[in-house]
Amino acid sequence: MPDPVTPLDPAVSDLLRRTPDGLVAAVAQQHDTGEVLMLAWMDDEALRRTLATGEATYWSRSRSEYWVKGATSGHHQAVREVRVDCDGDALLLLVDQTGPACHTGERSCFHRVLESTSPESTSPESTSPESTSPESTSPESTSPESTSPESTS
Numbered sequence: 821m822p823d824p825v826t827p828l829d830p831a832v833s834d835l836l837r838r839t840p841d842g843l844v845a846a847v848a849q850q851h852d853t854g855e856v857l858m859l860a861w862m863d864d865e866a867l868r869r870t871l872a873t874g875e876a877t878y879w880s881r882s883r884s885e886y887w888v889k890g891a892t893s894g895h896h897q898a899v900r901e902v903r904v905d906c907d908g909d910a911l912l913l914l915v916d917q918t919g920p921a922c923h924t925g926e927r928s929c930f931h932r933v934l935e936s937t938s939p940e941s942t943s944p945e946s947t948s949p950e951s952t953s954p955e956s957t958s959p960e961s962t963s964p965e966s967t968s969p970e971s972t973s
Contacts, residue, residue, distance in 0.1 A: 828868040837908040838863075843879060844911055848889075848921060851900045851914040857921035858929040860889075862911060867902070874899050876913055895919035 827833075836844050843861040850857060860878040862870070866886055869877040876889040876897035890896030897915040904911055922929040 825865075826868070826872075828864040828871075832867070832871075833864055835904050835908050836864075836867075843881070844909060846876075846878065846911040846913055848876060848897055848913045848915050848917070850917055852916075855928060856930055857897075857915070857917055857927070867911070870899055870913070871902065876915060889921075890918065893919070893923075895921065897921070 838844055842863045844863070844867070846860050846862045846867075848857040848860070849855065860876075861881055862877075863879050866877045866879045869875075869886065869888075873888075876899055878887055878889065879885075880887050888896075896918045897913065898918075899913055899915050901914040902911060903914070917927075920927050922931065924931075
């Protein structure tokens with residue numbers, strides 16, 4: 821007779837605030853660099869499996885099944901630590917990622933940058949040390965024409 825599945829520790833389960841369908845957002849982050857790799861979903865069983873095996877296991881909302889990261893791609897996530905946020909509605913998995921984390925082949929699923937349209941925001945380029953050097957603050961480089969959205973394409 822197979823061993824019954826051990827449920828998630830009630831002390832851990834009690835910390836979690838789930839969506840109506842029983843899921844918690846799980847962010848995977850590279851443990852040594854802090855790079856945010858991906859967002860996936862976990863239910864109690866996925867979290868239990870992750871904690872028990874040290875391999876990131878998620879719930880696929882589209883396929884309605886569990887999946888171990890890297891089981892088919894070879895791009896595994898060895899879990900070093902799991903943290904729960906202050907509200908209990910998100911998990912942070914500190915992982916050692918093998919290969920790309922994203923199904924597109926990118927290292928991180930967060931590889932697409934959205935351009936801001938708000939005048940208050942600044943791009944990384946505008947706050948880099950090179951852009952704040954005395955040479956870059958000449959009247960030519962700060963003219964309205966050089967900072968307009970049309971000129972940054």
